[in-house]
Amino acid sequence: MNLMSVDGYQARISYNPETDQFRGEILGLSGGADFYGSNPDELRREFKQSLEVFLEVCREQGIEPRKQFSGKFNLRIPPELHEQLSMEAEAQGKSLNALAQEALQDSLRS
Structure with a gap:
C-alpha cells in the first residue's frame, strides 16, 4: 500500500x-482532502498545505477534523465460516470477538 504520513495523518498515494502526477487522499478525516504532486517532495509539501487548510476550516466551523469511531462494526460472513470461527474461539478458550480482534490486529502487522 502506498501511504505517506505527515503530522500524525496518513494519505493514500496513487x-x-x-496527468503524470501523484494524487494523495488524506485518510480518516471527517471530510475530504486531497492533493497532487509530480514528485515526492512536491507531494509532501502539498500534503502539508492541504492538511493545514482542512484543519483551519475545521477550526473555523467548529468541526472535529478526524472521523469518530465507536469501536463497533458489523461483519457479514458465510454461516459456515461463522460456525468454524466460533468453534475455533471456543477451542482456544476465547470469545469470538477476541479471536476476531486478534486476527484483525495481526493483519495490520503484515
Missing part, C-alpha cells in the same frame, strides 16, 4: 499516468 499515480495517474495520464
Whole structure:
C-alpha cells in the first residue's frame, strides 16, 4: 500500500499516468482532502498545505477534523465460516470477538 504520513495523518498515494502526477487522499478525516504532486517532495509539501487548510476550516466551523469511531462494526460472513470461527474461539478458550480482534490486529502487522 502506498501511504505517506505527515503530522500524525496518513494519505493514500496513487499515480495517474495520464496527468503524470501523484494524487494523495488524506485518510480518516471527517471530510475530504486531497492533493497532487509530480514528485515526492512536491507531494509532501502539498500534503502539508492541504492538511493545514482542512484543519483551519475545521477550526473555523467548529468541526472535529478526524472521523469518530465507536469501536463497533458489523461483519457479514458465510454461516459456515461463522460456525468454524466460533468453534475455533471456543477451542482456544476465547470469545469470538477476541479471536476476531486478534486476527484483525495481526493483519495490520503484515
